[in-house]
Amino acid sequence: MGALRRCVKGDFQPSELRAYLAFEALFFWGLILICWIIYPKENKYSIMTHTFSFLGCFESKHNPEGWWLFSIAMVFWGSATVPVVAYLYRRFATISVWGARAGALLLLAGCAGVALVGLFPDAHGRVIGNMEWTDIHEKAAILIAIGYILGIACHGLLLLVDRFSRGPFGKSSSFNHRKLAWPYLFWATMLAVAVYFQVKWEYVYAEMKAAAAASGERIGSHWAEALNTRYSFPLWENLVIYTLFIFLVWFALATPHEIPRTNR
Secondary structure (H helix, E strand, C coil), X not given: CHHHHHHHCCCCXXXXXXXXXXXXXXXXXXXXXXXXXXXXXXXXXXXXXXXXXXXXXXXXXXXXXXXXXXXXXXXXXXXXXXXXXXXXXXXXXXXXXXXXXXXXXXXXXXXXXXHHHHHXXXXXXXXXXXXXXXXXXXXXXXXXXXXXXXXXXXXXXXXXXXXXXXXHHHHCCCCCCHHHHHHHHHHHHHHHHHHHXXXXXXXXXXXHHHHHHHHCCCCCCHHHHHCCCCCCHHHHHHHHHHHHHHXXXXXXXXXXXXXXXXXX
């Protein structure tokens, strides 16, 4: 029980952290895989046409029988990442207490958004007053984006401060900043490519719409025309989510376990 309490507080030993992250990955992605397997075949789930959240939508056109597994998975992921954030805070606080607090709060906001996405599926129907499930779901998704993107950036800034000021990480003879640069390169590349194709689609669709109007032809919606193409929003949303999970695991494992605490 003592080891469990320590882990909940983010006080992992290296072997405990590896085991914890492995369990988190297996449990979360195991549930997601089940959601995908039992998704009605007639609804034809594909990352080219369906967002990640459609796995957890209880509407008949999506996943009416397995949606609740998605909810459990998302609440679990959001909750299970909290001890990892605490683990990171303990180490980054040696660089800057306030910077680490800001980064941790942003990551925790992302965790809360993940859990809320699970609690409020992307489906129609009133749930609170005039608000529909999808209204709260969309706001939670925005919280995920703001929390994780800014939280990851904040930790990256702390790493730069440490790198150029010879901070506690830099003083460790066994640590190389490149270990943490690789997960950042992986995350930033995927995010940049996703943003590029979504921004480019605005111009491509505008040209398509103008050409259709000039020829008197009808054109589908902004969303529909992008599906099954490299501009598909569901495609990049799914890939960014996969990348985010990998980044969080990789980042936690790459962060040095033993660091000086003299700067606290």
